[in-house]
Every structure is written in structure tokens, then in C-alpha cells.
Amino acid sequence: MVEYFTEALVLDKEDSGDLDARIILYTEDLGKITAKAKSVKRITSKLNGHLEPLNFIQVRLVEKNGFQIVDALTIANSANFKENPAVFFRLLNFIKFFKEMTFDLQPDRKLWLAMKEIVANWLIYQKKEKAIYRLIIKILGFDPAHAACVFCRGKEINFFSPEDYIFFCAKCAIKIPKKEIVLI
Ligand SMILES: [Zn+2]
Structure with missing residues (x-):
């Protein structure tokens, strides 16, 4: 069993069974991964709130038949974008595009730093959305x-x-x- 501790951006969250969820993360150290989060749909889950899409988190993962999230802590959340639905919608679209464009387990330092900067300052960057898409496409080659x-x-x-x-x-x-x- 291998353990990882890395920063990550939550890209997506999908139901998996009655209580679990599958979380798609773009991590600093591993690139994009899909990780299982157990029992997050229990009311008492301490993990669930941290695993909302668009959150930046510190995450502890174990790898054993796939990745599992053991612990997560929010560094920055996306709550401030939700006040403006149009801005939030554009960010969700950008994240969806990013998810589609990236492959599992291909970490990229330049891409990680770009995403940190863009998502944290989305209110500014959404005004030059086309340039942002071009930048990501360019970093990906x-x-x-x-x-x-x-x-x-x-x-x-x-x-x-x-x-x-x-x-x-x-x-x-x-x-x-x-x-x-x-x-x-
Ligand atoms: Zn043409």
C-alpha cells in the first residue's frame, strides 16, 4: 500500500453506490486521478464538504486497487464564485474542458501552477476566457x-x-x- 500527500483541485464528484463517491482530482504530484471516497454521504462524514468540485484541497491518498481518499482539507473553496451564476457556470465549463483534455497520472508542474492561478483568480481571468483556453491548449502541447x-x-x-x-x-x-x- 502506497500513501500520497499532495495538493489537488477537485474536478468532479460522482455517486458510487449508496454512500461512497468517486472524486476526480487534478493533483500536484500525480496529475489527474480518480479516487474513491468512502461513506461521504453519511451525515457525519468529515470529508464530504472538502470534496466539492472547484475546491483546492490537501489530500491524503492510499493506493491499493486504485486510489482512495483517506483525508482531505480545504485550502481554498469556490463559494465566492457561486454568488454569480454566470461566472460560476463559465468556470464549470472550463473545468469540464480541462478534465476532458488531461490524461490520468500525467503530472505537469506548469499546468498545475497555471490552474492554481486561473481558478483562484477566475473573476479576473473569465474576462479573457479565450486566452485562458489557448494557454491550457498550448501547455498541453x-x-x-x-x-x-x-x-x-x-x-x-x-x-x-x-x-x-x-x-x-x-x-x-x-x-x-x-x-x-x-x-x-
Ligand atoms: Zn476552416
């Missing part, structure tokens, strides 16, 4: 500066597909369902 539209090879790209890692110009993006692409 798909530099929009050297990209071309997958259909017409045009250099002026405005959209990106996180599923297929391809770029589109505004004109060609009309052919793609909006929920499958992000504006960059």
Missing part, C-alpha cells in the same frame, strides 16, 4: 499559434475540439455541434 483549420487549412482559428484535439476556423465550425467545441 497543441500550440494554437501554429495551428490550421482542419477543414480549410485556414490560419485564423477560433474553435478547438477537446475530444479530437483539432482546430476550426469560425466558418467551418458551423458544421460542428457547439457543445463539442470551445471558443478560443
Whole structure:
């Protein structure tokens, strides 16, 4: 049994059985992982409140047939964004995009620091949302500066597909369902 203690951003929380949850974390030391959190749906659970999406936490994990969360403590929570639903919704979309773009167990220091900065200061960064998406795409190795539209090879790209890692110009993006692409 291996134990880890790392900082993490909670990306998502899914039900797993009656009392447990599956938590998707982007951790500083391990990259993205899915970890089981036992009995968090009990009223007496001390863990549950810390494992809300968009929280930054200190987490203790054990690895034995997958990861399990033993302990978690909130460093910064997302409560201040929830007051403004439009801002909060945009952040959730950004986090969903980030989750789609990253692979399990691929830690990336640059990406971790960028996410810490962006999420903590989302009220400022959401005003330059396109630049933020471009930055994340670039850190992950798909530099929009050297990209071309997958259909017409045009250099002026405005959209990106996180599923297929391809770029589109505004004109060609009309052919793609909006929920499958992000504006960059
Ligand atoms: Zn095009």
C-alpha cells in the first residue's frame, strides 16, 4: 500500500453506490486521478464538504486497487464564485474542458501552477476566457499559434475540439455541434 500527500483541485464528484463517491482530482504530484471516497454521504462524514468540485484541497491518498481518499482539507473553496451564476457556470465549463483534455497520472508542474492561478483568480481571468483556453491548449502541447483549420487549412482559428484535439476556423465550425467545441 502506497500513501500520497499532495495538493489537488477537485474536478468532479460522482455517486458510487449508496454512500461512497468517486472524486476526480487534478493533483500536484500525480496529475489527474480518480479516487474513491468512502461513506461521504453519511451525515457525519468529515470529508464530504472538502470534496466539492472547484475546491483546492490537501489530500491524503492510499493506493491499493486504485486510489482512495483517506483525508482531505480545504485550502481554498469556490463559494465566492457561486454568488454569480454566470461566472460560476463559465468556470464549470472550463473545468469540464480541462478534465476532458488531461490524461490520468500525467503530472505537469506548469499546468498545475497555471490552474492554481486561473481558478483562484477566475473573476479576473473569465474576462479573457479565450486566452485562458489557448494557454491550457498550448501547455498541453497543441500550440494554437501554429495551428490550421482542419477543414480549410485556414490560419485564423477560433474553435478547438477537446475530444479530437483539432482546430476550426469560425466558418467551418458551423458544421460542428457547439457543445463539442470551445471558443478560443
Ligand atoms: Zn476552416
